[in-house]
Structure formats: structure tokens, C-alpha cells
Amino acid sequence: MSLPLQQDFPVLEEDALQNPRWHQILLWVVCFGIVILVAVVIILLLQLEAEKKKAGAGCYPVKSNCSSDNFQSLLRSRICNQSEANSPCQICSPHWHLHQDRCYWLSTDIKSWNESRSDCTEKGAQLVVIPDKEEMEILKKIMVVTQTYWIGLYLSEKKWRWITDHQLDQNLFQEPPSSAGNESCGRIKDSKIIPDVCNAVFRWICQKDPIVL
Known part of the structure; x- marks a missing residue:
């Protein structure tokens, strides 16, 4: 089988x-x-x-074979309308104002002086410092006249100092700020510096250097 x-x-x-x-x-x-x-x-x-x-x-920026020099020249011509290679092009972040080699940002909210200072720090900036009358004139052009703004000025050991640790030049202002107590900070309104308690809430102005292309 x-x-x-x-x-x-x-x-x-x-x-x-x-x-x-x-x-x-x-x-x-x-x-x-x-x-x-x-x-x-x-x-x-x-x-x-x-x-x-x-x-x-x-030479578009997304292409790898576009040199950095050509890219910078392209940005100067498109953003700053500059064609010269050695001519600096300064720009600020959106909502910032460029004036005399500085970028300024003005708040529309209100905070205390310390909170305002912290907000500027988070933006990579500082509360505005006013070293001379020229800087004051710049601020007058961009500030809302009816508003008060915190600036980077505070009272330390009975002396007014900027947050850069420079002492306030009393001769720069017609009405220098007087002491308002041990915890006093400076605010500005209509080109006048006014002392106030640091816990009060106002608008504020941040300042930082521009981006140079």
C-alpha cells in the first residue's frame, strides 16, 4: 500500500x-x-x-549657500533701506520704539516699581535710565502726556540712584525729586521726575540696546 x-x-x-x-x-x-x-x-x-x-x-536666508555677509546686506536693503556694507542697521523688536541707539517699550498696564523692573528684565531690558536732557527729550516724544511711568530710579541711603548704580545728576532737572520715605522710587510725568512709594502702581518704560545688522 x-x-x-x-x-x-x-x-x-x-x-x-x-x-x-x-x-x-x-x-x-x-x-x-x-x-x-x-x-x-x-x-x-x-x-x-x-x-x-x-x-x-x-541669496535667500533659508538657503545654506547664502553667506552671512550677503544675508546682512539683504536685511539692510530690505529693512533699513541701506546699501552700504559698512553702514550699521539698527532694529528693535515689534512694539518697541527706536530712538538714538536705544529701543523703548511703553506699557499700557500698571504695576509696582519692583514688578515693573522684573517685567523689563524678562524682556531682556531694564527700566529706563535718563542720564541727560537729550534722553528726556526723546521720552517726551513717545510718552502719553497724561500718563505717569516708572523709571529706573530709586532712593538708597538718602541718595537717588539709577538701577545702573549711577547717582542722579540733580542739575539735569528743574525740580529734582525729594525724599518720599525710606522706600521711594522715581516716576516721570511730563518731563518731571516725581518720588513715590514703590508699592504704588503706574505704567513703566523699558529700555534696551537695538539689534545691529
């Missing part, structure tokens, strides 16, 4: 070897896929090369 079964195996193996069509179909599919993949890679490389050539002519 086992002989017929032993004779059937060679027949099945011979049929499988004589009919390899599914192997051929699979091979053709793989080859076709490889050809398509190579064609896609070539097209992408050609497009990338074209973009690099285009970027070299226009």
Missing part, C-alpha cells in the same frame, strides 16, 4: 520545477519597482541642484 504514495512525490516535484511562472512574475515586479525608485531619486537630485543654483542668485 505504500508504493503508490512513494511514486507520487517525484511527479509533484517535477511539476513544480516545470511551472515557475510565479517566480518570474515576482522578479519582474521587483525589477520594475527598482527602476521607478531610481528614476524618482534622479528627479529629486535634479530639482535640488536647480534650487541651489536659484538660491545662489537670490
